[in-house]
Amino acid sequence: MTNDVNKKPVLVTGGCGFVGRHLVNKLIKKGNSVWIVDNLFTGWHPDKWLRGYDRKEDGNLIKYTKNGIEITFIEADALDFFLDEIKSRPKIKLPAFSDVYHLASIVGGRALIDGDPIQVATDLAIDSLFFVWATRNKEKIERVMYTSSSAAYPIHLQSESNTVALAENLIRFDHGMGLPDMTYGWSKLSGEYLARFAAKHYGMHVACVRPFSGYGEDQDTSYPVPAIASRIAKRENPMTVWGTGEQGRDFVHIDDCIEAMFIVLDKISDGSGINIGTGKLLSFNEIIRTFAKIEKYEPSIKQLLDKPVGVQARHAHPEKIFSLGWKPEISLEDGLTRVLNYAKENKTFEV
Numbered sequence: 362m363t364n365d366v367n368k369k370p371v372l373v374t375g376g377c378g379f380v381g382r383h384l385v386n387k388l389i390k391k392g393n394s395v396w397i398v399d400n401l402f403t404g405w406h407p408d409k410w411l412r413g414y415d416r417k418e419d420g421n422l423i424k425y426t427k428n429g430i431e432i433t434f435i436e437a438d439a440l441d442f443f444l445d446e447i448k449s450r451p452k453i454k455l456p457a458f459s460d461v462y463h464l465a466s467i468v469g470g471r472a473l474i475d476g477d478p479i480q481v482a483t484d485l486a487i488d489s490l491f492f493v494w495a496t497r498n499k500e501k502i503e504r505v506m507y508t509s510s511s512a513a514y515p516i517h518l519q520s521e522s523n524t525v526a527l528a529e530n531l532i533r534f535d536h537g538m539g540l541p542d543m544t545y546g547w548s549k550l551s552g553e554y555l556a557r558f559a560a561k562h563y564g565m566h567v568a569c570v571r572p573f574s575g576y577g578e579d580q581d582t583s584y585p586v587p588a589i590a591s592r593i594a595k596r597e598n599p600m601t602v603w604g605t606g607e608q609g610r611d612f613v614h615i616d617d618c619i620e621a622m623f624i625v626l627d628k629i630s631d632g633s634g635i636n637i638g639t640g641k642l643l644s645f646n647e648i649i650r651t652f653a654k655i656e657k658y659e660p661s662i663k664q665l666l667d668k669p670v671g672v673q674a675r676h677a678h679p680e681k682i683f684s685l686g687w688k689p690e691i692s693l694e695d696g697l698t699r700v701l702n703y704a705k706e707n708k709t710f711e712v
């Protein structure tokens with residue numbers, strides 16, 4: 362069943378974060394009511410981005426309504442929320458859900474992933490409690506999406522001397538495993554492993570996505586694209602870059618990323634993970650140069666060699682996602698122009 366015709370609400374954990382806000386926005390446009398569980402660790406309170414809705418506080422919930430659509434916000438830590446559910450001491454009576462998108466996660470840019478790996482490992486606990494809850498409530502859930510990441514791929518395939526377009530079959534749970542990217546990558550790998558069990562052992566419809574570098578207008582400036590945009594907006598010269606700037610990533614605009622998530626959930630049900638990437642490897646220096654071209658100036662680039670940089674080159678083999686009928690609609694130039702305009706105007710993201 363697709364979202365368009367299913368009128369049971371959708372649950373989005375981490376729905377106040379960057380990906381979550383865009384996902385909720387698109388779900389609303391498709392006519393879905395949505396429940397959000399988020400502890401606002403990095404997420405934005407819905408009061409900031411749900412405008413023009415009737416707002417009513419009801420115990421531990423805030424309900425926002427407009428045109429027959431209801432958004433229910435539960436401000437809670439996913440750890441407490443799912444543990445209370447599992448221990449049969451729920452604080453809130455949940456409805457049956459059509460789709461459940463599990464996004465809640467400690468993510469962050471390189472500074473957090475490299476700088477506080479044990480805090481990031483909280484994700485292991487969030488994901489395991491989530492899947493215990495989901496499998497115990499499988500009769501009340503039609504489909505589950507687990508947001509994995511390209512960070513789950515073995516890092517030895519992303520080095521200067523060995524750069525491989527990362528295809529799905531480079532992660533094989535029945536075979537030897539390569540080392541993923543820090544505890545963040547481990548949590549995504551183990552989350553995918555649980556997703557497979559939920560599908561195969563418990564008979565649930567589950568899909569995983571492995572987004573590469575999602576970017577967009579309202580992304581936190583601890584991520585490279587909005588950080589670079591804010592400095593380009595001030596026409597900084599020289600422009601600083603972490604490391605040599607020759608590290609490469611596969612950049613996908615968030616709007617394209619969300620469309621891919623919908624397609625994957627419609628077409629994948631066995632818990633397997635699908636890349637969301639364009640297949641194009643672009644360095645941070647190229648991102649700076651593209652921004653500078655849009656802004657029509659020519660800054661010099663100053664390297665900050667003491668900063669964390671992560672792997673040298675990470676890009677998708679996009680054949681699988683292309684074969685499912687997705688292709689990116691937003692060119693890099695258009696996407697970066699949007700981010701730059703947003704940085705200049707300091708607009709507020711609204712649903």
Ligand SMILES: NC(=O)c1ccc[n+]([C@@H]2O[C@H](COP(=O)([O-])OP(=O)(O)OC[C@H]3O[C@@H](n4cnc5c(N)ncnc54)[C@H](O)[C@@H]3O)[C@@H](O)[C@H]2O)c1
Nearest residue numbers: 375377378379380400401402403404438439465466510575
């Ligand atoms: N943005 C990308 O390019 C990208 C790439 C690959 C994977 N992902 C995955 O997509 C998901 C969303 O990422 P994002 O970029 O929107 O990050 P984000 O930090 O903006 O969003 C994460 C959300 O989870 C919430 N959260 C964190 N810990 C929580 C907890 N214990 N309980 C409840 N809520 C909690 C945060 O408050 C935030 O709203 C994550 O699972 C991430 O791993 C994102």
